[in-house]
Amino acid sequence: MTQNESFTQEQEAKAADSGANASARFRERMAASAAGGSVVDHERVNLLAGKAIKALNDIVIEEKVSYEEYNALKAWLIKVGEDGEWPLFLDVWLEHSVEEVVNEHREGSKGTIEGPYYVEDAPELPWNGTIPMREDEPGTPFLFKGQVRSVDGRPLPGAKLELWHADDLGFYSQFAPGLPEWNLRGTWVADEEGRYEIHTIRPAPYQIPTEGACGQLIAAAGWHAWRPAHLHFKVRAQDHQLITSQLYFPGDPHNDDDVASAVKPELLLDPQPNPDAEGEMTTYDFVLDPEA
Template sequence: MTDTSFDAEVSARAADSGANATEQFLERLHGASGGTVDHARVSRLAGRAIQALNDIIVEEKLTYPEYNALKAWLIKVGEDGEWPLFLDVWLEHSVEEVASAHRKGSKGTIEGPYYVTGAPVLPSDGTIPMRDDEPGTPLLFTGQVRAVDGTPLSGAKIELWHADDLGFYSQFAPGVPEWNLRATFIADENGDFAIHTVRPAPYQIPTEGACGVLIDAAGWHAWRPAHLHFKISHPGYELITTQLYFPGDPHNEDDIAGAVKPELLLDPRPAEGGSGEVAVYDFVLDPE
């Protein structure tokens, strides 16, 4: 029998989380239908990356002990399964910025390493799967999905996933039910939705593994501000991958992943009757 106690949850370790992230990424990549990568493009990008590293080595006068330490660390990143974590935390925000620069609709940001396909599908007004005693402030998240020309997008998919009040994601920490705080909601005929969930907590990315070694050696912090993850899609429109943040979080300004944008800040208000919060946010999609 699976242990779903909160004591089991807080025993999450970087190695387990990293291994799960790697497995999920490879499964999704295997099932993807993308085209082949142009060899000339690979040559240009790989060549520039290698040259940039060589330039740093020469400019910074890298020593052999430093070089060997780097090799050992790169090996450990792989052994810990933390390449998805490393790349998503420190590089993905730039990839996303380039990929979405042409858009006129809602802002996107990084997906991160904790997305999982196949979440339960729920109607436009519903409650995300959660434990009966799920900790955290109740949050009603409402809004509309529409096109840049204002057309409501009936039947739009709103995929939502987020950490719990302890900062852990289901399927990436022990003690958490499989689909806890993960679901796909289907907007109504007017593109509207109303999602009942709980406010997530800020959290530190896993620090027991190779990424934590880098963070400690560099004197950085490992914190991400509290956020909700979304993928918003509708046939004929570009999918939006984004995160929404809460005002007042001390790490909105220094998010380790560099993913916070002013346009992605929510404005939660107390719910009627004083039980929890209500946040309103509309998603605007660009045509393909």
């Protein structure tokens, strides 16, 4: 496939295709979790489901919802499922609150949402490796370096950093056609001092898919669909808690109104011109909490 054919396929990607891929990935991960012996806590299901249903009924009564509005909601909910967009909907509008609750105890680096485009088992690279990408991948070269430490300041040798991000057109590999399987996805192993130097390109801001059910909601509510440019990370080390994060670039017009409400001040990078090569660079350290 030529470079032009690759970009043409990317630009022709449909929300339903992306949604179907996200749903399939999520089902695979949940199946693996169930096989591992996940247990349903019936009391929690009763509590949470009961509160959710009550909250919806309270809205119906307080806002005097009509049958026309109710039927429009029912049709839209069906379309969310048909488009495979439940992972997208939940990750954009609900996950940020779950993440805040789950990580409120942390003393180390701030986390944020995972989002719908994570894929496990990205290729493993040395501490100063280059992310898999196409020949002549468009975008500004970007060097991301730093150190993984524990909250007590100790370096964490052999820590693993998974990175995935959108390309210069705002698309993710395995969720848009035309991209190589592991394009802009990799796992780095930190050196004996917990250091890493990741060579990649600067990602672009992008809109979440808008021709499906989620886009229909956005248009009806008069919202925007933009996410600021960001790098996704999962960082782990032995005897320490995994951190899932996204890191952002100053000056992006949607840092303050991210559709996914995932930006935090602590997650803003400080990119500078790279004095030794083309493009930009930044330094950012990850600090991990020990396992409880």
